[in-house]
Amino acid sequence: EDALRIMRAVRFSAELGFIIESETAKAISELGNLLEKVSRERIREEFKKMIMSDNPMIGIVMLQKLNILKYVSTAIEGMVGVSQETQAHIYDVFEHSLRALQHSADKGHRLELRLAVLFHDVAKPHTKRMVGNKATFYGHEVVGAKVTRETLEDLRFSRETIDTVTKLVRWHMFFADPEQITLSAVRRLITKVGTDSIWDLVELRKCDRIGTGRPVEEPYRFRKYQSMIEEVMRDPVSVSMLTINGED
Numbered sequence: 001e002d003a004l005r006i007m008r009a010v011r012f013s014a015e016l017g018f019i020i021e022s023e024t025a026k027a028i029s030e031l032g033n034l035l036e037k038v039s040r041e042r043i044r045e046e047f048k049k050m051i052m053s054d055n056p057m058i059g060i061v062m063l064q065k066l067n068i069l070k071y072v073s074t075a076i077e078g079m080v081g082v083s084q085e086t087q088a089h090i091y092d093v094f095e096h097s098l099r100a101l102q103h104s105a106d107k108g109h110r111l112e113l114r115l116a117v118l119f120h121d122v123a124k125p126h127t128k129r130m131v132g133n134k135a136t137f138y139g140h141e142v143v144g145a146k147v148t149r150e151t152l153e154d155l156r157f158s159r160e161t162i163d164t165v166t167k168l169v170r171w172h173m174f175f176a177d178p179e180q181i182t183l184s185a186v187r188r189l190i191t192k193v194g195t196d197s198i199w200d201l202v203e204l205r206k207c208d209r210i211g212t213g214r215p216v217e218e219p220y221r222f223r224k225y226q227s228m229i230e231e232v233m234r235d236p237v238s239v240s241m242l243t244i245n246g247e248d
Contacts, residue, residue: 003034006068007046014050014059028066035071044155047072051114057102060118064094075122075151082125085135090213093124100211104203112161113200116168117207119148145170164200167193172204178224186225186232195233202226 006028013020020028035043050059060076063069069077079094089096097118104117123144124137148169152162171193175181190198206217218226236242 003031003038004042004046006032006035007038007043007050007072010059010062010066010068011046011050011053013062014055015053017055017058020062025066028068032066032068032071035068040154041156043072044157047155048111051101051118052105052111054105055102056105056114056118057098060098060101073151073155075147076118078125079122082128083135084124084137085130085133088212091211093121096211097121098211099213100207103207103210103217107203107207109203109207112164113168113203115152115161115165116148116172116200116204117211119144119151119165120169120172120204120208122147122151122169141170141173164197167197168201168204171201172208174201174205176205176222176225178221178228181225181228183228183232186228187235190229190232191238198229198233202229 009020009024009028012018050056053059060069063072064077064080069080076094076097079097080092082093084091084093084096091099097120100120101114101118104114109117121137121140121144123140123142123146126143126147127137127140129136129138145166149162149166152165157165171189174189175185189201193201205222209222210217239245
């Protein structure tokens with residue numbers, strides 16, 4: 001009668017921690033294509049509630065297992081099974097992104113940040129290249145920003161949300177070794193993302209780190225980098241922050 005109930009079943013499961021009854025799960029798998037007839041706005045609202053639940057990882061895994069993730073986002077589904085032959089990663093792109101998202105949810109982050117965490121590596125399947133037995137993903141943050149914008153526009157998210165999430169995805173690969181960067185480099189990053197988003201970007205990096213399987217989200221060097229941000233934030237990074245102006 002209403003194919004949106006397919007999405008709502010998964011959303012309720014993520015919110016309440018319940019398992020979907022087997023006959024219902026079977027019906028969802030068989031009739032998932034009915035979601036094509038549901039407006040993108042209605043799917044977006046269920047997706048948002050799922051992302052903002054306590055267990056978004058469970059919800060998205062369930063969408064994938066029931067073969068309906070593609071009706072929400074083909075870009076997210078495209079991460080499934082894409083291995084990462086790098087020293088930093090032990091999970092494939094899909095599992096890494098979901099583990100990072102779950103950490104974001106555990107910390108109670110707002111919607112825009114959770115979406116950025118979910119989408120930060122969305123372009124790795126597009127940019128993966130093998131060099132010997134190691135994988136590279138050069139430029140995945142640039143391509144990822146484009147894919148993220150297209151996906152969120154398709155789901156009819158607000159312009160403000162799209163701009164914020166896209167910006168975080170675009171700059172999430174910022175260089176953060178305090179031994180090799182200057183305060184000027186930190187200042188340039190703040191100028192690019194804005195003072196309102198810089199701490200979201202820091203939180204995204206922490207979630208990204210936990211998503212790789214590492215036990216600590218803030219190693220010493222990253223804590224030192226954050227202190228550099230705090231130092232720069234006390235300085236004016238734009239003319240509007242100055243106490244005096246041309247009239248004075």
